[in-house]
Amino acid sequence: xxxxxxxxxxxxxxxxxxxxxxxxxxxxxxxxxxxxxxxxxxxxxxxxxxxxxxxxxxxxxxxxxxxxxxxxxxxxxxxxxxxxxxxxxxxxxxxxxxxxxxxxxxxxxxxxxxxxxxxxxxxxxxxxxxxxxxxxxxxxxxxxxxxxxxxxxxxxxxxxxxxxxxxxxxxxxxxxxxxxxxxxxxxxxxxxxxxxxxxxxxxxxxxxxxxxxxxxxxxxxxxxxxxxxxxxxxxxxxxxxxxxxxxxxxxxxxxxxxxxxxxxxxxxxxxxxxxxxxxxxxxxxxxxxxxxxxxxxxxxxxxxxxxxxxxxxxxxxxxxxxxxxxxxxxxxxxxxxxxxxxxxxxxxxxxxxxxxxxxxxxxxxxxxxxxxxxxxxxxxxxxxxxxxxxxxxxxxxxxxxxxxxxxxxxxxxxxxxxxxxxxxxxxxxxxxxxxxxxxxxx
Numbered sequence: 001x002x003x004x005x006x007x008x009x010x011x012x013x014x015x016x017x018x019x020x021x022x023x024x025x026x027x028x029x030x031x032x033x034x035x036x037x038x039x040x041x042x043x044x045x046x047x048x049x050x051x052x053x054x055x056x057x058x059x060x061x062x063x064x065x066x067x068x069x070x071x072x073x074x075x076x077x078x079x080x081x082x083x084x085x086x087x088x089x090x091x092x093x094x095x096x097x098x099x100x101x102x103x104x105x106x107x108x109x110x111x112x113x114x115x116x117x118x119x120x121x122x123x124x125x126x127x128x129x130x131x132x133x134x135x136x137x138x139x140x141x142x143x144x145x146x147x148x149x150x151x152x153x154x155x156x157x158x159x160x161x162x163x164x165x166x167x168x169x170x171x172x173x174x175x176x177x178x179x180x181x182x183x184x185x186x187x188x189x190x191x192x193x194x195x196x197x198x199x200x201x202x203x204x205x206x207x208x209x210x211x212x213x214x215x216x217x218x219x220x221x222x223x224x225x226x227x228x229x230x231x232x233x234x235x236x237x238x239x240x241x242x243x244x245x246x247x248x249x250x251x252x253x254x255x256x257x258x259x260x261x262x263x264x265x266x267x268x269x270x271x272x273x274x275x276x277x278x279x280x281x282x283x284x285x286x287x288x289x290x291x292x293x294x295x296x297x298x299x300x301x302x303x304x305x306x307x308x309x310x311x312x313x314x315x316x317x318x319x320x321x322x323x324x325x326x327x328x329x330x331x332x333x334x335x336x337x338x339x340x341x342x343x344x345x346x347x348x349x350x351x352x353x354x355x356x357x358x359x360x361x362x363x364x365x366x367x368x369x370x371x372x373x374x375x376x377x378x379x380x381x382x383x384x385x386x387x388x389x390x391x392x393x394x395x396x397x398x399x400x401x402x403x404x405x406x407x408x409x410x411x412x413x414x415x416x417x418x419x420x421x422x423x424x425x426x427x428x429x430x431x432x433x434x435x436x437x438x439x440x441x442x
Contacts, residue, residue, distance in 0.1 A: 061193055103206040152202075307329055345395045
C-alpha cells in the first residue's frame with residue numbers, strides 16, 4: 001500500500017532506458033569481437049611458429065567419442081555471447097559482463113603465449129551441417145589454444161549471467177544446454193580434459209573480479225602498511241604453490257591442481273595488501289558469492305581446519321552478559337540454539353541449513369577493524385538482543401569478536417574500561433587477544 005504523500009518515483013529505482021543499454025552493449029561488441037579474433041589468432045600463429053609445442057593428454061581420453069553433431073551446441077556459445085551483452089537491465093551490468101569477457105580473454109591468451117599446448121586428436125571427415133561448421137571453425141581456430149579453455153571460461157561466465165534470469169522449466173533447459181556445451185569441447189575433439197578445469201577456474205576468477213553486485217574487489221585499493229607482513233606471508237604461499245605446479249607438471253598433469261590454492265592464497269594476499277575483506281564477497285546474511293565459494297575453497301578448508309585445531313578442546317561459546325555469548329564460528333546446529341548470530345569472519349561462510357537470524361560484518365583476521373566497523377558491530381549486538389540470545393563470533397572467537405564484545409561491554413556501561421572488559425572475558429577461561437592502549441587503566 002503506497003504511503004500518502006510519497007513520491008511514486010522514489011518508491012522504486014528508475015529503470016534505465018533500454019536504448020542506452022543496447023548502445024552500450026553494441027559498443028562493447030564492436031570492441032570485443034575484433035579484439036578476440038586479433039589476440040586469439042595471434043596466439044595461434046605464434047604457437048604455430050614453434051617446434052616445441054607439447055600437449056597434456058591422459059591415456060584414457062582416447063575413449064572419448066567423436067560426436068559430430070555436438071559442434072552445434074559448441075558453436076551456440078557465440079550466439080549467447082552477444083545476447084548476454086544485449087539483454088541486461090543496466091549499463092553497469094553490461095560493463096561488468098564485458099569486464100568478465102575481457103578478463104577471460106586476456107588471461108587465456110597470455111597463457112596460450114607463455115605455455116602453448118596442442119590438441120592431438122585428428123578429427124574424422126564430416127559432412128552436412130556439422131561438416132560445414134567444422135570447416136568454418138578450422139578457418140581460424142588452430143589446435144594450439146588449449147589450456148585454459150577460453151570456451152569453458154566464457155561458458156561459466158554466460159551460464160552465471162543467465163541462471164539469475166531464468167526460472168522453472170526454462171532454467172532446467174538452460175543448465176542442460178550448458179552441460180552439453182561443456183561436454184562438446186571434448187566430443188568435438190577441440191580440447192583435452194585438462195583444459196576444462198583450468199578454463200572453469202579462469203571463468204570463476206572473471207566472475208569474482210567483476211561480481212554481479214556489490215563492490216569490485218579492487219575498488220578503493222590502498223596499500224596497508226600494518227598488514228604488509230601478512231600480505232607477504234600469503235603471497236609466499238601462493239608463489240610456493242605455483243612453483244609446485246610448474247615443477248610437478250613435469251611428473252604428472254595432476255600437479256596442476258595446485259593452481260587452485262595458488263590463486264586462493266593470491267586473493268587473500270591481495271586482501272591484506274589493501275583490498276580488504278570485500279575480496280571474500282560475503283553478504284550481510286553470511287552467504288558468499290558462488291565465484292568466491294569456488295575460488296577460495298582451498299583457503300576456506302584450511303581456515304576450517306585451523307578453527308578445529310585451536311578450539312577443539314575449548315567450549316564452543318561462553319556467556320558474557322544479558323544473553324550475549326562469545327565463541328568460535330558455529331556449526332548449523334550450534335547456531336540454531338541462538339536467536340541471532342553476529343559473525344565477523346570474512347573468510348568463512350554461513351553454514352548450510354541455518355534457520356536463525358544471521359548478521360555478517362566481514363573483517364580480516366589479525367587486523368584491527370575500522371572505527372566504523374566496530375560501531376556497526378556494537379549497534380548490531382544491542383539491536384539483536386531484542387530477538388533473543390546473541391552469539392558473537394569470528395573464526396576462533398579470540399580476537400575480532402572478543403574485541404567487539406569488549407567494546408560493547410564498555411559502550412553499554414557493563415564495564416567501566418576496556419581493560420576491565422578484557423579481564424572479564426579472560427576470566428571465562430577462553431583465550432582473548434585484545435589490543436589495549438598503553439595508558440588504559442587496569
